[in-house]
Structures are given as C-alpha cells and as structure tokens.
Amino acid sequence: xxxPAAVPAHPHIGGGMEGLKKLPQITLVFWIMKIAATTLxxxxxxxxxxxxxxxxxxxxxxxxxxxxxxxxxxxRAKRFHPVLYWTVILSTSTAGTTxxxxxxxxxxxxxxxxxxxxxxxxxxxxxxxxxxxxxxxxTRIATFRGEVLYWAAILVSNTLGTSLGDFLxxxxxxxxxxxxxxxxxxxxxxxxxxxxxxxxxxxxxWIAFVLTRPLGATTGDFFSKPIAAGGLGYGTIGASLILTxxxxxxxxxxxxxxxxxxxxx
Numbered sequence: 001x002x003x004p005a006a007v008p009a010h011p012h013i014g015g016g017m018e019g020l021k022k023l024p025q026i027t028l029v030f031w032i033m034k035i036a037a038t039t040l041x042x043x044x045x046x047x048x049x050x051x052x053x054x055x056x057x058x059x060x061x062x063x064x065x066x067x068x069x070x071x072x073x074x075x076r077a078k079r080f081h082p083v084l085y086w087t088v089i090l091s092t093s094t095a096g097t098t099x100x101x102x103x104x105x106x107x108x109x110x111x112x113x114x115x116x117x118x119x120x121x122x123x124x125x126x127x128x129x130x131x132x133x134x135x136x137x138x139t140r141i142a143t144f145r146g147e148v149l150y151w152a153a154i155l156v157s158n159t160l161g162t163s164l165g166d167f168l169x170x171x172x173x174x175x176x177x178x179x180x181x182x183x184x185x186x187x188x189x190x191x192x193x194x195x196x197x198x199x200x201x202x203x204x205x206w207i208a209f210v211l212t213r214p215l216g217a218t219t220g221d222f223f224s225k226p227i228a229a230g231g232l233g234y235g236t237i238g239a240s241l242i243l244t245x246x247x248x249x250x251x252x253x254x255x256x257x258x259x260x261x262x263x264x265x
Contacts, residue, residue: 034212037093056101056106080258092154092158136202157210165183165215223239
C-alpha cells in the first residue's frame with residue numbers, strides 16, 4: 001500500500017541507490033565527488049560570470065540551459081552513466097552559483113535573505129514531494145516523477161548552499177577557511193549521528209547534501225580568491241583546472257567500477 005505502481009517493475013529496488021541502475025550508491029566516494037563537483041561549480045560559475053565578464057543573469061541562463069539539456073539526457077537514460085550523472089550535478093552547482101549571485105548581488109537581496117528565500121523554495125519542493133506519494137528515501141527512487149523531484153531538490157539545495165557559503169565567508173568574521181571548517185564540523189556531526197542515533201538516514205542525507213554545497217562554495221572561494229583576501233590565489237581558471245582534473249579522475253574510477261559490475265552481473 002502506498003508504494004508507486006511502477007516500483008515492482010524494478011527488481012533491484014531497495015538494494016542501494018541503484019534501483020533504476022541510474023543513480024550511484026551512497027558511499028564515501030560519492031561524497032568526495034559531490035564536494036569536488038560543487039567546489040568546481042563555484043569556481044566555474046565565477047569564471048563565467050566574473051572572470052569572463054558574462055554577468056550573473058546571462059551566465060544563469062547559459063548554465064540553466066546546460067542543466068536542462070543534461071537533465072533531459074539523464075532522465076532518458078536507462079542505466080547509470082557516471083559522466084552523465086555528474087554532468088547534471090556539476091550543472092546544478094554552476095547554475096546554482098550564478099543564480100544565487102544574481103539573487104544576492106544583482107537583485108540586492110543579500111546573502112542571508114537569499115538563503116531564507118531558497119530555504120523556503122527547498123521546503124516547497126519537499127512538500128510537493130511528500131504530497132506526490134513518492135518516497136523521500138533516495139535509495140528507493142524508481143519512477144520518472146520521483147527522479148524529477150530528486151533533481152529539483154538537488155538544484156535548489158545547491159543554490160541554497162552557495163548563499164549559505166557566501167554568508168559564512170562574507171557576512172561573518174569566519175572567512176573562507178573558517179566557513180569551510182564550520183560546515184566541515186557539522187558534516188562530521190552528521191556522520192556521527194548516522195551511526196549513533198535513530199535519526200532518519202534520509203533526513204541526514206539531505207542535510208548533508210545541502211551542507212556539502214556551502215562547503216564547496218567556501219572551499220572554491222578559498223582556492224580561487226587572492227591571498228590578501230584569505231584565499232590561495234589560484235584564481236578561477238587555476239582552481240577550475242585543478243578541480244576538473246580531480247573530478248575527471250574520480251569519474252573514470254567510478255565508470256570503471258560500473259563497467260566491472262555490469263560485466264559480473
């Protein structure tokens with residue numbers, strides 16, 4: 001009772017996030033890749049909007065277009081493709097960066113107000129998700145509509161994370177490194193809660209997913225901003241190249257494991 005009618009058609013359901021063979025398992029490697037992708041999204045978004053002087057509004061339209069194209073391809077796919085999946089994640093990160101900056105800077109909302117607006121938007125996505133009857137558990141996503149809700153939550157959470165990261169770095173005395181340490185500490189507490197408390201693992205997943213975005217945002221700024229501003233001074237180009245190399249190496253590793261799994265199945 002209550003389970004979507006399409007679920008029984010997927011015999012792998014419940015065996016991890018591979019119910020549709022389209023989403024990766026939630027492992028340590030997943031979280032490392034998520035942080036790398038969101039950090040790259042921060043530096044790549046700034047590269048397009050600031051360094052290349054495209055502007056936040058135009059950059060947002062370009063990157064939202066990339067998100068839509070990659071999302072359609074992901075939704076049409078029949079199995080998990082690491083390059084495709086992480087392209088969508090990266091596009092939500094870069095689009096989230098420019099959308100957040102447009103709201104907070106160009107539109108003048110400010111980081112705190114922008115974050116509050118996005119928290120409301122993310123809550124609305126979860127309300128729609130709940131009312132739809134599809135399970136929140138990301139290990140049980142087995143329908144087209146469920147996957148659409150999953151990606152909507154990811155897009156808004158990555159945009160929210162940018163605002164939170166900028167708020168911690170710019171509107172407090174923490175700076176880029178301090179903001180990253182605060183968020184990193186919260187993520188450690190979530191890991192501890194996963195193994196020592198009865199808190200829902202699905203709730204912990206979404207909290208961690210939101211928090212890895214500000215961690216990526218502050219880490220991206222830490223890599224790219226000048227030394228005088230508390231960063232490492234690599235610039236948006238240098239930081240983006242470093243992070244792209246790391247992410248591509250991890251995607252290649254995951255793709256290799258996916259091919260081995262398919263060959264042995």
